[in-house]
Amino acid sequence: MDGELFPRERALVAPGAVHVPDWLDADRQRELLDACREWARPPAGLRTVRTPGGGTMSARQVCLGWHWHPYAYARTVVDGDGAPVKPFPAWLGELARRAVADALGADAGRWTAAYDIALINFYDGDARMGMHRDADEKSDAPVVSLSLGDACVFRFGNTETRTRPWTDVELRSGDLFVFGGPSRTAYHGVPRVLPGTGPATLGLTGRLNVTLRVSGFTDAT
Template identity: 55%
Template structure:
């Protein structure tokens, strides 16, 4: 099976979406590109985690005050998976993006806002790491070129691979930043 391509980047991860279903170029409340089912709500615990994330990682107060995630993308990477360089720009809101890593460590490539190429920085994210990008870096290109097998801590719940929980505020109607019209 060929890996999906989204806006020119290649990915080989499996994904589950909560709160809003994202597919290239848009969000919806139903998994229109899969089974058409209604998207499950975002549970309270990732919302609490997301609200704390910008503060806990030292982001300025203006990024913290109104940030409430309303969508989560849960990615499962097997040991050979990768995610090409891409921007997260389908949201109306430019609130920070928070990503929690569980399982094997990965190399995350974090770049610039203009191009998928250099300059970029490779970061090693381990299980339990929280990575938040916002402000001028909110639209930076980023990707996961490598998973580091057999690096997950004992008891994390994964025998192999990595899970990332990516929290976003979409700014779409019906979200905390933009109530649904009545």
Template identity: 55%
Template sequence: MLDLFGRPRREVGPGVVHVPGWLDEARQGALVEAARGWAAEGPGARQAELPNGGRMSVSAVCLGWHWIPYRYSATRDDQDGSPVTPFPGWLADLGSDAVADAYGDAAAGAAYRPDVALVNFYRGDARLGMHADREERAPDPVVSLSLGAACVFRIGNTENRGRPYTDVQLESGDLVVLGRENRLVHHGVPRLLPELPAPPIGTVDGERINVTMRVSGLQARGDRSPGAVNTA
């Protein structure tokens, strides 16, 4: 069921933690500004083309490694071939703090050093189908930060894209960590909730920005060998 009776911090399932309001408005605004800057670099954000020829309704820009359904590359192969924007150290520190807080485990946070981020821009009727993040070669958690418009975030199971699942209302500043036994849980965004108020943090009316961090498990960026970049 959708959260209708308050938004407590909770473990939605083993290893899946939702922390409402984890980012204050100042940090939300700074992250929105950074996201705008990343989207303006080089060829900018794009709606990735799927193997079936369709396009995602969400626009995205990548940091650290460039995600193309369903592999990573050191270069923006589906755009102009330029090197992907580097993953900033301050963002990795934010991811480390998120894991430490979500799990109440300082050691787990210190060990978490993400090197990939997908910055997703949801506008209009954009949505994200049920999927599991399987392109990474490391078992570390996925850290997700929500900015701007609220949405329904659907958390399913590790076996398939269908039921059982739980719908959680995410609002600006919320943190979700997917890890441990549910690192490969299916999840998605079936709809935005633009009618709910959003803070004045630099998003436009009805827009949601999502910053998702991951640990690729790939080799250092200096290695451009096919084995380093192709995770298909």
């Protein structure tokens, strides 16, 4: 936030999991927000995700490249309007590669496949995300997470259980979080959004999380 006594520093939260504060500057945040608003329009736009048990996720979602539905991927919005999923833009893949390089340094060279999935989640002030693993892909490339708007408490746990040990990290607008290697399948979630904490100049009420992944799929998947 403005006027802090000490600047926030990058942090190794767990092996292979790195938080980089303020990675996106104000202009890049606005550009990404503008793109998210276009992606959220129908067809294949922002939707409420329904779980197999009949519940609904409180964060709404739109997908690029491959459409995620619990707990699989498809090329069409099979749990929505049935439209083809929106394409994954090359510039977003380049942004993901740069994020991994900046966060993981020399270790980034282990992964060469192109990023081809974006899951964009919109959280209003009451939305949450339970502890879960990103385990529906066939690639072990790092997950890239970018935050826009209101800050949140991001809970990063372990690979064995949804319970402790975990670390709570405050993610703010422009922050980058990358997790790969031994932390690629760690449980994580968002227990709380902090309403009214986003930068006023961004013009976003709520929180957007742009999550970028490598599918490891072929079109026959």
